[in-house]
Each structure stands twice: as C-alpha cells, then as structure tokens.
Amino acid sequence: MRIGELAALLGVSTRTVRHYHQQGVLPEPPRRANGYRDYGMRDAVALARVRRLVQLGLSLDEAREVIAEDRSRELAEILTEIDADLARQEREIRERRAKLADLLRRAGPLGPDDVASPDLLMLLRAVSLPESKAAAWDRELLMLMDSVAAEPGRRRALAQLESLAADPEAAAVGHEFYRRLDELADAEPGDPRIAPLARELAGYSREHLLAGSGPATRGWDPALLDPFLDGLAPAQAQVVRQAVEIIATGFRTDAGTSATTG
Template structure:
C-alpha cells in the first residue's frame, strides 16, 4: 500500500507518517522502480504501535527505542502483545461504562448536578478560583463534578480538603488561567506538537510541589490508565498533555509498588 493508504488505515495524516520518518521513529521503505514507496503489514503494525505508545504518554524518543526493538521480533509476537493491550482497553471501557451507569442513574433520579451532589468544599473552591470561560476549564470543572459525584466519601473529603487549601493561594488562579490558555491553544494540533512537553512538565512540577503534601505518596496512586476514561472530552494533543504530566508525576514520586504494605 502507498503512504496515503497506510495513513488512512490508522486514522492519521500523511504528514504525521512523514514526521515519524523524519524523526527516525518509523523506518521508511525504499523507493521502487516506479518511484513510490510500498508499505506492508509490519509498517502498519509499527505505526499502530507508535500511536498507542504516544497515547500512553511515552516521548517520541522512548517510542523510537520500542519500535527499534520490534524490528528484531517476530510479527506474531508483536501482534499478540497488541491483542493483550486491546484486552486491557476493553476492560477499561467496561469499568468506564460502569461508572457512567451510576451517573446516568443519578441523572434519571434527578439528583445529578453540582448543586445537588457536590461537596461544599468543591463549590467553595470553584467559586474562589473563578474558572475562566475556556473549553479546557469547562472540561476541568466537569471532571471535578463527576469525581465528586461518584467518588467514595473518604477520597472526596481528602481531595477537596486539599482544594480548599489551594483556593486560599493566589498563585492557583494565575497558574490555572495560564494552564487553560495554553491547553486551549492545543485544541486543533497534532498529538506530537512541540508545545505539549513543556506544558506537561509545568503541570507535573507544580503538582508535585503543591498538590502532593504527603511527601509525594499520593502521586504513586496516579496512572495514565486511571485518568484515561476522563480524557475523551479533550482534543488529542490536550489529552497528551495530561498523560505526559501524569507519567512525569509518577516517575517523580515512584511506582505504586514502592509503597510499604
């Protein structure tokens, strides 16, 4: 198949495929006698792997290393690994549907909504920080309200006790507005835009410094898989910021297995 067919198969643009070639992530097939490059099944699998690795928050350099290792592996082994990953995604979708079913139940009962279900701490926080008129800020508020609706009481109380403390910090509003502005700028760009990494680093650094007051152990409970169900409301590049930020936070605070029993 030609480059356009390969791109269409994976739902990306030909510009993205060429960018991966230029970065040395995807090997570029040699030109045939007719001047065209012919792509095969292994190329399609490699492109699918790159897109999944990027979606999980890996940097392009890390994705390049994985794809380079794949060249020495059997295609059947790679496909089996992709199948296992799809099985994990399937379970995540089931879990997400279960959470959404609870929200739907509350909506049908007429009890869904921040004024009816949100804790006083959340409402006070949202009023204090006065989120700007921003699509990114609107998503953030909806996420907070959903978490407050479906979370167990202990987790909700712990989270919004922290938010109440943050609301008293004037730096929160300034930092938040800057974050939403920069996140909104990524609404219509590719998920490998060079502005993604600096913004993710800013969010991670601020979170580790100000939002993990227990010495960082709370960050060990975070994971890309945990927040993945909540990223559907964001554009691909915006979601990538959150994924990369969480990976950086996890690397900074250590894996969950490091916690004592």
C-alpha cells in the same frame, strides 16, 4: 463545498485545513473563475485520513506520503479502509468504557443522589474560572471525581482546592495552564510544547493538589485516565497523560529513595 464547509464537516478549523495545505499534506484544489476553491468528496476523505493519521501519532511528513499514495487508489477502497478503522475505534471505545465502569465500581456503588458535594459546587461557583474549554473539562473532571470519592479523601481534596483558590499567584498559574492547553487544541501529537507543559503541570499538581498524597498516587496507572480524556484534543490529552506518568513515576522514585535512605 467551500473551505469552511469542509472544515465544519470534519470538525476542524479552517486554519487547520490551510496549515495542511501549506505543509503539502492536503492537496489544494485550484481556484475557479469566481476566485473560490471548491472541495469535493475526495478532499473530505483526504482530510479525514490526515486527521486520523495525526491522531495515531504519525508526523505530517509521514501523513503526506500516505495521502500521496491515496491519490492513485479508488475512493471506494479508501472509504472501506476508513470504515474498518472506525470499527476498530468503536471496539476501543467499548474497551475504554469498560475500564471506566470498572473504575467506578472500585470507587463504590453510586446512588441516584451521588453528585458532587455542595461544598465543591459552592467553591466552583465562587472562583473565577476563565472562558476556556480546558477549564470546562477540568471542572467536569473535578465534579466527577468528587462524586465518587470517599471521605476523608474528598475533604482533603476540597481543602487543597480552597487553598489554591485563595492564593492569587497559584490561581494565575493555573489559568495560564488552561490557556496553554487551549492553544494545543489544533496541535499535532508531536508538538514541541507538549512535553514542557506536561512537566510543569506535573510539578504544579504535586505542589498544590497532591501534597501528602504519595501513597495514594504511587499506584496510579495513566491508562486508567483514558476514559476521561474524550473531551480533549489529541495533543491536549497527551499533555495530561505525560503529566500523570511523571507524577506516578516521581512518587515511585521518591518512595524508593526514602526506603533506601531511611
């Protein structure tokens, strides 16, 4: 198969495959007489291994060592190991779904008509969101959280969103966050852009979306957000997790300072 077929098979871009070649992580097959490189089953397995190792937080240097060791192993042995890893992932997904179910139960029972409020749907239709996967994910999350929110929290959140949409400068900054998140779609979890973006996103959220929400936000557990991150790439999800941790820690710090100085 060609490089595009290999990339599509594993759900990555050809740019990602070429990047792994350039970094020496993924062996590059020689060109044939027709000028093309042909990839086989072992190449597909190696790419799958690289992606999984990166998701687990290994650096490319560490992944390179693992892939180099795999070259001396039987393909069946590697596939068996991947199958065992998929089984572990399946258990983790079930656990994450259980956390989500618990979160929804605590938010209150949902009936068949419990959907996002008409006011929020009208606002989302009125604002101009960019053509962005990150923006689409954010929109879905807003609708989900609105559908389970109780009054007056729903009204307060909607008012903050309306205020944000009415501020061209703040909205432009929000769109820039979407663009920067989209740029991390193929990035590694250790990308140096993650931490600065998380800090800026946390500050933006506290200023524009969470004003006056200290008591409600102080008890946030970043792990509870995991069920909502399936639509994001690993590096993008890391930005959101770090931003939530910064927000929660910041509010806890603020509360402690107020108690001390008050």
